Amino acid sequence: MSFLEYAPAPESTAILNLKDEYGLFIGGEFVEGSGTAFSTISPADERAIATVQTADASDVDRAVGAARQAYERVWSKMSGADRGKYLFRIARLVQERARELAVAESLDNGKPIKESRDVDVPLVAAWFFYYAGWADKLDYAGLGPNPQSLGVAGQVIPWNFPLLMLSWKIAPALAAGNTVVLKPAETTPLTALLFAEIVQQAGLPAGVVNIITGAGSTGEALVQHPDVNKVAFTGSTGVGHAIAKSVAGTGKKLTLELGGKAANIVFDDAPIDQAIEGIVNGIFFNQGHVCCAGSRLLVQESIHDDVIERLKSRLSTLRLGDPLDKNTDIGAINSAEQLERIRTLTEAGEAEGAERWTAPCELPSQGYWFAPTIFTGVSTSHRIAREEIFGPVLSVLTFRTPAEAIAKANNTPYGLSAGIWSDKGSRILAVADKLRAGVIWANTFNRFDPASPFGGYKESGYGREGGRHGLGAYLAPAGAPAAISEKKTRTRTTRTATKENRK
Amino acid sequence: MTDESALAPRTRALQLFDGLVTDTSLRRFLEGIPGVDAVGLEQRAAALGTRSIKTTSKAAAIDTIISMIDLTTLEGADTPGKVRSLVAKALVPDAGDAACPQPAAVCVYGDMVATAVDALGAAHGQISVAAVATAFPSGRASLRVKLADTADAVAAGADEIDMVIDRGAFLSGQYAQVFDEIVAVKRACRREDGTSAHLKVILETGELNTYDNVRRASWLAILAGADFIKTSTGKVSPAATLPVTLLMLEVVRDWFRLTGERIGVKPAGGIRTSKDAIKFLVTVAETCGEDWLTPELFRFGASSLLNDVLLQRQKLATGHYSGPDYVTID
């Protein structure tokens, strides 16, 4: 028997105590939704996990109403110290129920348990812990003394890091004194609903956090709701555009975390083994369902062949399969729809003349799967070099000089993240200066921390999440005009934000 | 090994350097190898350490680990009695299970080689005798003494020589001296019949301190003709960490890509539990491939590891946890 065929090591699902059906979480209780209920399925085997509700416009109205009431009667009047204590409670509850949340996340999303267990859920707890401490220190958030909360925040999050994105949204919003209505992605509502239970366990006043499930139209109703003061969206650039339009002129404060097409730049003096790991982590972490994924590898021509050879042999050790197996490196693609998109773009890559290599691994017959894939010989005009694939697909381009690397890296309407691999400090800093991207990882990739601001340049969105900057997105300086003033309220409401998507 | 093959490493190096083996040419070569980012290396090692090895894989891993152990005693207080006891443990690791595999070797000081060979008797061959040499562990002696130390152990029947490099020379940039010394010791490993004891070169990574140094020293040792590169003497902390072993495995993997020659790696010191040892197996398999999962290419230098592995082995066999009174102390 081959040692490398590690025996199955599945994480037990016994820890999960799921209900068959989940309602909408409005005003502190689970309630029936008015739309058509739907099943959330496990992308690894297409089996239904639970039935969840669709919130229609009336439900959205109810949820925003509950949030408004909680804001006015309780949350905006509560001391920052007490708000912080609630957030600390939530952080602890997340830690206590960490394994359960990780299993639920992997089940619903398809991501490997080692990622949900070692990355997502620990970061969720860290996010609440970090912002909990801010709640009574808002005078130091950089907006001058006594900054004001905004009111009700409408938040729409993607399916790639369901619970983590929830924490990025809810923790700073609550710390700053806002109440929230959050809509998780249609395909990954499960952990948000478990989080609603945590909210109950924490004894959070009813209506401070409301979770409504549904598809794009639910999100659209939420961001367009006139009584929402702040909109935060993480997802595709297309939907981001639509939301920016629908929010224009309303005075709603808006933050957008959208797509990316990050360049991961490898210079010839890079620490090569760590660079290979960084490339792998950059694009194959979470099946490449990462807005900041290093999807364009820019490698110096002189080491191109060596890098590709090392990369291929490293990719051959990746283990694709059951997301709940502790040894799985590559889990399932989140949905049939996303799988189709990845296929379409990779076919375009081949048709446009790039050379395709796919890691030798067997794909399960059930569920949605895509083997790690590399395209070499990619040029900047290829679709796979320009469009966000949002899957385990790496496009390799080459460069000859630092200036060329920078020019190619910046040659995109996106600007979320970038990577630099080199042993030369002065070059790293200079290149980092020139890259038009919000997060630059030098000799590392895909690192996240609640203390570290995250967000994009250009069409990757605006505003920052994380750190002091992330707090500012949920505050206004003292004496700022009310979020919605008569004078600035737009009269036209014809714009539409379409379906929710992804980060 | 023939005379020509003993010279092969130097030839190889000369070819690589396109010139003379000097401090300068070695420096140029060693410093031209890509650097190591410590954070990334340690994160990769930590990730490999999270592999979950269960049931049949674990059983296979445990037997593999036992077969890779250089069962070691390297104390100032070692006596023939202690060495015979060690050999007895190597011959019968688990008194309750005759099917238990035997370790690869016993590892002793040079003056104990004869005792070990004698105690092994007919089993000498299926279990090797490894001797530490070259003024182990410090290596602070003249070359003449180091070579005599080596030759003595070989003459007494040692199958493998674990030499230490001159860390002082390495850290002061005298790469050629380190290189020449390894070449000389390799020559001293030759037996009268023309065969040669296997040479393991101990880098003492805890004293080299940086990963860049470990990587350079690994290349240097291999170029000079090491059959194995070994992390540590066990007398300096930190000894065999997972990141340092991963790094050395990456070097032997790259050497194999370059030359087609397989070099062994031996982490020694500090690996005490079955759980830790399995992480090393995973690291070997995922870095160099399963070809390396053999005692010819991977060893554990350890003393207390064996009994912990045996406890795990008993647990797998019986289904319940065992205790220290159910394994023999050596």
Added chain:
Amino acid sequence: MSRLAVPKTYKLFIGGKFPRSESGRTFEILSAKGDFLANAAKASRKDARDAVKAARGAVSGWSGATAYNRGQVLYRIAELLEGRRGQFIDEIQRGENVSRAIAERQVDDAIDRWVWYAGWADKYTQVAGNANPVAGPFFNLSVPEPTGVVAMIAPQDSSLLGLVSVVAPALVTGNTVVVVASERFPLSAITLAEVLATSDVPGGVVNVLTGSPAEIAPWLASHADVNALDLAGAEDLDWVDLQISAADTLKRVLPPEGDAFPSLDRITAFTETKTVWHTKSML
């Protein structure tokens, strides 16, 4: 015997040069009393396009200058403005039909605003940036950087102060600007451009268009090579449509704010926070 004056031809300011509108159009500027003051150039969409191109070309040099240097360049503008104080006062007094005292105050405020913003150039990074204590062996620093090319509709109610109030904060960080001057009071904007042209501000860093904001603004709002839009003086335009148009490429947008009071917010509004991680280890 009074001397016959030599009137000035007011043109656009693009890429450090003073071209007429490519369209050949001008519009008549009268004083409040109805006297003819000048024929100002009426910029077209092509002039806006040229201005954006000039602004884009200037981004790298201006944003790449040291903060200390940008501060000095901005301070130099104040120095030059001070030297031409009388000229601006006269021009404002005639153009806006205000008392000499009010015109004086406007010019003095404009000068002082340059000085105030000049001082921010090498400080705003320290105030808006952060060292971030992440949980791991990483150096992690967040710094604000200029957004790029900012298109602006200058406040419409003043000829000089409004323009300075929107242009200066954007320049502090290294942005370049295309500004549409007050439609009614465009002359001081062009006179300011003459100051800029003779100061140390590199060509293309500030581009001034005169004409109809209603006509030009949609072209700027929809231009894909514009990174941000300051609608300070767009109160009377259909600015929501401009904002919607700007959303096509997710431009950063500041809503109408006639006063554009000096603030750090105005500086940071057109910056992007960049966070750089680097591994940290001695080994």
